[in-house]
Amino acid sequence: MTRVALAFMLLCSVPIAAHAADKSEAESAIAGAVKAEDAAGKLGNRWIPAEASLKAAKAAFTSGSWDAAVAEATRARLLAERAVEQSNEQKTAWRDAVIR
Amino acid sequence: MPNRRIRARASLRVAVLAAAVAVLGGAAPAPDKTDPLADQKAFQASFGERFPQVPFADFANGPYAVSAPMRKQWEDIMQFPPYDFALDEGKTAFETPFANGKSYADCFANKGIGVRQDFPYFDTKTGEVATLDGTINRCREANGEKPLPYQVGLMASITAYMAETSRDKPFDIKIPDDPRARAAYEDGKEYFYTRRGQLNFSCASCHVGAAGQRLRGDILAPAIGILAAFPIYRSDWGSMGTIDRRFTSCSAQMRSEPLPPQDKSYRDLEYFLSYMSNGVPISGPGTRP
Numbered sequence: 001m002t003r004v005a006l007a008f009m010l011l012c013s014v015p016i017a018a019h020a021a022d023k024s025e026a027e028s029a030i031a032g033a034v035k036a037e038d039a040a041g042k043l044g045n046r047w048i049p050a051e052a053s054l055k056a057a058k059a060a061f062t063s064g065s066w067d068a069a070v071a072e073a074t075r076a077r078l079l080a081e082r083a084v085e086q087s088n089e090q091k092t093a094w095r096d097a098v099i100r
Numbered sequence: 101m102p103n104r105r106i107r108a109r110a111s112l113r114v115a116v117l118a119a120a121v122a123v124l125g126g127a128a129p130a131p132d133k134t135d136p137l138a139d140q141k142a143f144q145a146s147f148g149e150r151f152p153q154v155p156f157a158d159f160a161n162g163p164y165a166v167s168a169p170m171r172k173q174w175e176d177i178m179q180f181p182p183y184d185f186a187l188d189e190g191k192t193a194f195e196t197p198f199a200n201g202k203s204y205a206d207c208f209a210n211k212g213i214g215v216r217q218d219f220p221y222f223d224t225k226t227g228e229v230a231t232l233d234g235t236i237n238r239c240r241e242a243n244g245e246k247p248l249p250y251q252v253g254l255m256a257s258i259t260a261y262m263a264e265t266s267r268d269k270p271f272d273i274k275i276p277d278d279p280r281a282r283a284a285y286e287d288g289k290e291y292f293y294t295r296r297g298q299l300n301f302s303c304a305s306c307h308v309g310a311a312g313q314r315l316r317g318d319i320l321a322p323a324i325g326i327l328a329a330f331p332i333y334r335s336d337w338g339s340m341g342t343i344d345r346r347f348t349s350c351s352a353q354m355r356s357e358p359l360p361p362q363d364k365s366y367r368d369l370e371y372f373l374s375y376m377s378n379g380v381p382i383s384g385p386g387t388r389p
Contacts, residue, residue: 046357094293
């Protein structure tokens, strides 16, 4: 869980890329986010803020705001990756919480 | 928004701390064997120890069992129970025949009166957990009627009526000697204890670990008996809600995308929670401030 926490804190301080993004960068950022979200979904662990960022990324893409699309898609991907990590860890860790 | 972030960070810090403690403590690997009855005994004993002043049957009353001030509020609300309207609507719907002349009574044991405590059950024909709400919709479909939405409205009213005819009957959930039933139970148990969502909470984090504590305006209900009062009227909803509505809103509180109502995992979860509550009497429909 330490890694999840660290990643979260890093995420909050990720500097947004200094150069202006173009359409193809936005496209690939969104594709990466979709892939990560699908992986989290397969584990039954989509995080609401990841879904929200992915949606915002797509909306930004539609309106041609490539920078915003990349920023939101990156946030969605990182959150989804943490979700996958959480699920993988919980595959066995949940047993430690069982009342016995 | 900033508040939320601070809360999320705080809870993650707690999680980090907990993880560190677990590592230092060198938690032994847990045995994998499924023994529902042993689980149930340990579960009930642990809440009994946590809340020695609460009579066992009172766990049917959720937050009211563990908070005296809330109990006082409850007594005031109950002068005019806000679920009365739903109860009337549910009784009428229950007794009104379908277009084909059959009715809900034809789909249930004892014509559907006083049977709430037997749900959910493991259906050996389908190999899956059957909930009361799901069985109501299957009954409708078998008789040429459209299924009802699961979270609010008529589904809540009909289950309110069926619960009311079952008041004080103790939960009597069975796990048949069938590997599929045990797998469903185990799946529900795993769902209950598994952390998910951005805040890194499991159902147990709030309804076991923090049961009886205050969270914003609420007192967290203990997990034992937690479904006995359903469906419930909640003032903050301003209407009745079913078990699916509650599961959905708790998933959202965990910043975890809710599953569709009656998803297999939600049904298995209901099976686990109800089995853990065997012996706690049905108290539904309920009302929450």
